[in-house]
Amino acid sequence: MLHLSAAVDQPSAYDAASYLTLARLAERGGLDFVTLEDSFARPGPDALAVLARLAPATSRIGLVPTVTTTHTEPFHVQAAVATLDWVSRGRAGWRIDVSTTEGEARLFGRRQAAPSDALWQEAGEVADVAAKLWDSWEDDAEIRDAPTGRFIDRDKLHHVDFRGTSFSVKGPSIVPRPPQGHPVRVVDATDGPARRTAARYADVALVRATSAPQAAAVRNQLRSMTADFGRHPDQLRVLAGLLVDLGDGEHAAEPGHGGGGPRQTPQGPLYRGGPVDLAELIATWHGEGIVDGFHLTPVEPLRDLERLVNGTVALLQHRGLFRTFYPGSSLREHLGLARPANQYATTGARHEP
Amino acid sequence: MSRRRMHLAAHFPGVNNTTVWTDPESRSQIEFSSFAHLARTAERGLFDFFFLAEGLRLREHKGRIHDLDVVGRPESITVLSALAGVTEHLGLAATVNATFNEPFELARRFATLDHVSGGRAAWNVVTSSDAFTGENFRRGGFLDRADRYTRAAEFLETARELWGSWTPDGIPRPFAHRGRHFDIAGEFTVPRSPQGNPVVIQAGDSDEGREFAASAADVVFARHSSLEEGRVFYADVKRRLAKYGRTPEDLKIMPGIGVVLGDTAAQAQEKAAEIRRQQTSPQTALRTLEQIWGVDLSSYDPDGPLPDIDPVADPALTQGRTRRGDTVAIAEKWAALAREKGLSIRQTVIEAGGRQFFIGTPDAVATELDEFVQREAADGFVLVPHLTPGGLDQFVDEVVPLLQERGAFRTAYRGTTLRSHLGLPDPVRKG
Numbered sequence: 001m002l003h004l005s006a007a008v009d010q011p012s013a014y015d016a017a018s019y020l021t022l023a024r025l026a027e028r029g030g031l032d033f034v035t036l037e038d039s040f041a042r043p044g045p046d047a048l049a050v051l052a053r054l055a056p057a058t059s060r061i062g063l064v065p066t067v068t069t070t071h072t073e074p075f076h077v078q079a080a081v082a083t084l085d086w087v088s089r090g091r092a093g094w095r096i097d098v099s100t101t102e103g104e105a106r107l108f109g110r111r112q113a114a115p116s117d118a119l120w121q122e123a124g125e126v127a128d129v130a131a132k133l134w135d136s137w138e139d140d141a142e143i144r145d146a147p148t149g150r151f152i153d154r155d156k157l158h159h160v161d162f163r164g165t166s167f168s169v170k171g172p173s174i175v176p177r178p179p180q181g182h183p184v185r186v187v188d189a190t191d192g193p194a195r196r197t198a199a200r201y202a203d204v205a206l207v208r209a210t211s212a213p214q215a216a217a218v219r220n221q222l223r224s225m226t227a228d229f230g231r232h233p234d235q236l237r238v239l240a241g242l243l244v245d246l247g248d249g250e251h252a253a254e255p256g257h258g259g260g261g262p263r264q265t266p267q268g269p270l271y272r273g274g275p276v277d278l279a280e281l282i283a284t285w286h287g288e289g290i291v292d293g294f295h296l297t298p299v300e301p302l303r304d305l306e307r308l309v310n311g312t313v314a315l316l317q318h319r320g321l322f323r324t325f326y327p328g329s330s331l332r333e334h335l336g337l338a339r340p341a342n343q344y345a346t347t348g349a350r351h352e353p
Numbered sequence: 354m355s356r357r358r359m360h361l362a363a364h365f366p367g368v369n370n371t372t373v374w375t376d377p378e379s380r381s382q383i384e385f386s387s388f389a390h391l392a393r394t395a396e397r398g399l400f401d402f403f404f405l406a407e408g409l410r411l412r413e414h415k416g417r418i419h420d421l422d423v424v425g426r427p428e429s430i431t432v433l434s435a436l437a438g439v440t441e442h443l444g445l446a447a448t449v450n451a452t453f454n455e456p457f458e459l460a461r462r463f464a465t466l467d468h469v470s471g472g473r474a475a476w477n478v479v480t481s482s483d484a485f486t487g488e489n490f491r492r493g494g495f496l497d498r499a500d501r502y503t504r505a506a507e508f509l510e511t512a513r514e515l516w517g518s519w520t521p522d523g524i525p526r527p528f529a530h531r532g533r534h535f536d537i538a539g540e541f542t543v544p545r546s547p548q549g550n551p552v553v554i555q556a557g558d559s560d561e562g563r564e565f566a567a568s569a570a571d572v573v574f575a576r577h578s579s580l581e582e583g584r585v586f587y588a589d590v591k592r593r594l595a596k597y598g599r600t601p602e603d604l605k606i607m608p609g610i611g612v613v614l615g616d617t618a619a620q621a622q623e624k625a626a627e628i629r630r631q632q633t634s635p636q637t638a639l640r641t642l643e644q645i646w647g648v649d650l651s652s653y654d655p656d657g658p659l660p661d662i663d664p665v666a667d668p669a670l671t672q673g674r675t676r677r678g679d680t681v682a683i684a685e686k687w688a689a690l691a692r693e694k695g696l697s698i699r700q701t702v703i704e705a706g707g708r709q710f711f712i713g714t715p716d717a718v719a720t721e722l723d724e725f726v727q728r729e730a731a732d733g734f735v736l737v738p739h740l741t742p743g744g745l746d747q748f749v750d751e752v753v754p755l756l757q758e759r760g761a762f763r764t765a766y767r768g769t770t771l772r773s774h775l776g777l778p779d780p781v782r783k784g
Binding site for chain 2: 016043049052055071076083087146152169170171
């Protein structure tokens with residue numbers, strides 16, 4: 001199954017309407033999810049709040065904000081992501097990222113900037129404790145048992161007692177287990193320090209690659225590392241991350257650019273050309289098993305997303321390579337990922353009469 | 354002279370035993386549909402704002418998670434951001450702790466909520482001194498009582514510096530704040546939001562709390578709900594404003610209240626008594642008494658007399674609940690109350706814990722609410738329904754029109770921002 005997703009980032013946009021237009025467009029194209037970047041380092045709104053605002057105005061599209069782990073509180077982060085899953089009824093994801101700069105550290109004033117590998121190690125711990133907190137309520141913990149007066153079965157709520165290298169959390173969460181069990185975790189695994197964290201904790205890894213062999217190599221490495229962590233490699237979806245500039249419309253891609261594949265730019269791998277050639281590239285990379293799908297960042301958001309949905313996606317659908325409707329309602333269902341078992345769920349033995 | 358118009362807000366019935374879950378009409382306290390129902394009802398009633406409380410650790414009693422009350426809630430700013438998509442005018446207020454957050458991140462989240470709601474965000478600033486709650490956070494530990502408020506005041510001051518840091522043309526300006534609690538610098542990432550400063554709400558009854566409210570808040574979520582107590586509190590807090598260069602109109606005093614309606618006064622009273630019984634089940638009555646007595650009372654009959662044993666102060670028995678002060682003194686008071694009126698354990702807990710309700714026919718309740726406002730015991734009210742999510746329906750359908758007929762409440766929203774509903778000045782920050 002081909003997975004397609006898109007970024008809805010826009011410079012200097014703070015109102016809900018412009019994001020809503022893009023998310024609805026992506027939903028019309030049947031995309032798995034949209035992402036919204038976030039960073040304390042440059043202007044932009046709180047991504048999770050923006051996507052929460054879009055939740056009741058969309059119905060199927062997955063909503064994946066970036067939420068950083070370096071200067072934030074793990075307990076708050078997991079609660080906010082779980083809540084995004086509740087308000088969207090199972091469409092939340094979480095793009096995990098770190099804050100590496102001294103400038104970001106100065107905005108908080110409580111710790112120094114740290115090397116990337118230490119921050120990704122910590123991000124892994126945050127992902128780990130988040131999963132524990134999401135599981136800290138078993139799915140059927142709320143019982144509303146009038147005869148005994150108990151609203152919850154407290155044997156189905158769990159302290160997580162997590163001790164990491166830079167924080168500890170007692171738990172349980174205040175938010176009951178979200179609809180997806182675990183909202184979908186997304187990590188850009190292009191850079192080395194992020195790769196282990198992606199292999200261990202992510203459901204979706206993004207890989208910015210300029211060529212099919214390069215993407216295939218990273219995917220193979222990620223799958224093998226995933227297996228080393230005791231996970232089945234098919235639990236990880238690897239998507240190629242590309243900037244797309246479809247400004248050339250239906251014209252053929254410039255030689256050496258779109259038609260010949262993406263080229264490296266300071267902003268990342270850029271595909272430039274027409275929607276038809278982009279469909280060709282997607283079909284080829286996916287058909288050859290190089291990647292599980294794509295994460296596309298339109299260079300000019302409205303124009304390129306429109307061309308992507310009306311051109312590229314329509315063509316892929318016509319060729320039977322991409323869904324024409326959402327068969328499920330949760331982001332996990334779009335991605336073909338199972339709802340995770342609860343790590344604290346006990347056997348029924350305790351409940352024998 | 355024209356009639357003073359009241360402000361109205363709706364509290365979402367979240368956790369605790371005031372929320373009745375045994376009622377057949379009780380629905381999810383988690384599903385978004387519940388939040389949307391109550392918010393839309395409040396907006397249909399032209400309310401000023403919708404209010405969410407906060408919980409950061411589940412209560413524990415005798416070392417185990419408390420299991421009798423409604424518990425579990427989603428994170429507030431995220432819920433309110435989503436509600437911004439299903440409402441147009443309603444203010445959206447989140448209670449968020451100034452102890453276990455950092456100014457840059459929180460100011461940014463509230464500024465974003467203000468942007469995506471078109472100017473409807475409010476922050477109810479609370480503090481914590483609770484090491485028990487601290488176990489869920491990087492900060493850990495706790496702050497002593499005095500530091501809680503100095504940190505909260507500096508937190509809010511810093512947030513306002515951040516909110517005001519962009520030029521009117523939308524260019525970020527560097528800021529730096531160096532104080533006792535925060536030493537931070539850089540550029541804020543969000544331009545001035547529609548309200549400039551999201552509305553600031555404060556709840557707290559202590560002297561420090563009143564002073565903090567007078568110096569920095571736009572709304573006080575008060576506890577007093579008897580007319581005389583309300584008048585005293587109102588006069589005291591309004592008097593404090595002058596020293597901060599503020600006028601009485603700059604701060605709205607809104608007590609949290611319960612309303613019980615009936616076709617007759619007697620029927621309303623009967624219904625109110627039934628609600629109190631539902632709020633205090635036999636198990637809840639015993640556990641409440643254990644919190645006060647500081648000892649295990651599980652062998653006692655909730656419908657029998659109070660224990661004839663001495664209370665002990667045991668702060669570790671119940672964790673995560675606001676301290677009730679000197680529990681031994683309270684125990685003695687409750688014992689005296691039970692003796693005097695011949696009450697059982699459950700009856701005592703109901704009687705002693707009963708909060709002020711406005712009980713009666715819609716007409717009587719409308720008259721009484723209006724009187725509170727005309728006689729300066731309040732500028733308005735935060736309604737705390739006992740049912741999720743339909744607990745506001747009857748009030749909006751039956752009382753709001755009567756208030757409007759009396760000229761005591763708006764008949765339409767006149768502006769689009771929460772500040773405009775509250776009649777608060779637009780904070781123009783220069784610099």
